[in-house]
Amino acid sequence: MQHDLVIHGGTVIDPSAGRRGAYDIAVSDGKIAAVAQPGSLAGTGAQELDASGYYAVPGLIDLHAHVFESVEGMGARADTVGVLQGVTTVVDAGSSGEKNFERFLRDSVEKNATDVKAWLNISSLGLEGGKSELKNTAALHMDRTVERIAQFPQIIIGIKARMSGSVVQGSGVEPLRIAKAAARRARVPVMAHIGNAPPALSEVLDLLEEGDVVTHAFHGKPGGILAEDGRLIPEARAALDRGVLLDVGHGSASFSFRVMEQARRLGVHPNSISTDIYLDNWRSGPVYSQTLTMTKLLALGYSLEQVVEMSTLAPAKVLKQGDRLGTLQEGTPADITLLKLVDEPAELVDADGQTLTAQQVLKAGYAVKDGAVVLCK
Ligand SMILES: [Zn+2]
Structure with a gap:
């Protein structure tokens, strides 16, 4: 089966399904078509996105x-x-x-x-x-x-x-x-x-x-x-x-x-x-x-x-839209974020000027909105 987009190699975290692990995601017509075992969707995407090193989340x-x-x-x-x-x-x-x-x-x-x-x-x-x-x-x-x-x-x-x-x-x-x-x-x-x-x-x-x-x-x-x-x-x-x-x-x-x-x-x-x-x-x-x-x-x-x-x-x-947003369930809008935890010490500052040192910083690599891939800044 051919898909518009296949995101492969990433680690999926989808709290709506209690899912964390290596999965590929297929997108067709702006919707999630499948979340499947890694490799099983290889070669089926008109566009393929390598998500190695990323977490794929809703x-x-x-x-x-x-x-x-x-x-x-x-x-x-x-x-x-x-x-x-x-x-x-x-x-x-x-x-x-x-x-x-x-x-x-x-x-x-x-x-x-x-x-x-x-x-x-x-x-x-x-x-x-x-x-x-x-x-x-x-x-x-x-x-x-x-x-x-x-x-x-x-x-x-x-x-x-x-x-x-x-x-x-x-x-x-x-x-x-x-x-x-x-x-x-x-x-x-x-x-x-x-x-x-x-x-x-x-x-x-x-x-x-x-x-x-x-x-x-x-x-x-x-x-x-x-x-x-x-x-x-x-x-x-x-x-x-x-x-x-x-x-x-x-x-x-x-x-x-x-x-x-x-x-x-x-x-x-x-x-x-x-x-x-x-x-x-x-x-x-x-x-x-x-x-x-x-x-x-x-x-x-x-x-x-x-x-x-x-x-x-x-x-x-x-938003009373938990059945269509914030989830990677099949058939829902293909809104997906690829996140990376970067090993990088950082000084975090709250709104009162207090600081906290972090060893890792979460960064967005790509957003997929209704199936369209956006490179994050
Ligand atoms: Zn406000």
Whole structure:
């Protein structure tokens, strides 16, 4: 049988199938046609890709990025932080709202090979309206937000609410109440950004339900998920028990090695690894890429299988697309990333300027998006 593409010689890691080992992958018509014993597909590909020395994993998904290019000085080009870095799906986290979503669609979704999805900001203009987008709750439009989601259910996967002091100002948790009410009507989850109080994290967490996501979960600012004595605050325990999910959302100020290490000691783990990448922290760090963020979690003690699952199947489930994304199952879109663990000592830096030495760095070699091969930069 002839295939469009055969990837051979690599080590497959596919958490959706509990699979790790030497396999070849065949792709036809933009879909995974087969994952088979090494050598068994030799010579059957119109295009063949030698993946020796690479891990072939489902296409990476970044659950929190900023790719609305017309938000001046902020939005990165989706392909730059997407397929060119081995990330086949990026989820923009609240750069646009109901009012400017159609421009986001034209500027970001339609112009890139990378699959772009969105958490719609509960504020009508998203981040285009400034960085205090939730201070005036009278300007939040629940009905229009619900209508936009109904109009673009393939792209808008949830609602974003940034719940920190500088964003909400005097509004407290009211913007999150509105976001939750809209999300319930639209049957989508909420991604709540956490940071400096007020509002208190306990109040934010108490409003979240199963399937909602807390991003920047491991930030190092006061008032985070850990109390001063290093224990998990009870509201965080209760939220985890309800099925609320923790997301890394590294960003320029929102990921702390110290907090992540202590949380891990307590058995509290990220569900998903995401970057909160935008122009500035892509160019000048400390974020740079999804794979570098994965490298940091590796250096903190997570296994390669774990960081792959946290960057593929786990975020795919948040998108409610675990049956077609974040997997190498036959018949699903051929989104594949070839990763290499390079032996190279590196000094990793978190968002608080703390460092950690790694002996290996995870790098993306190729992305395959809907069957098309992209060489990563
Ligand atoms: Zn963000």
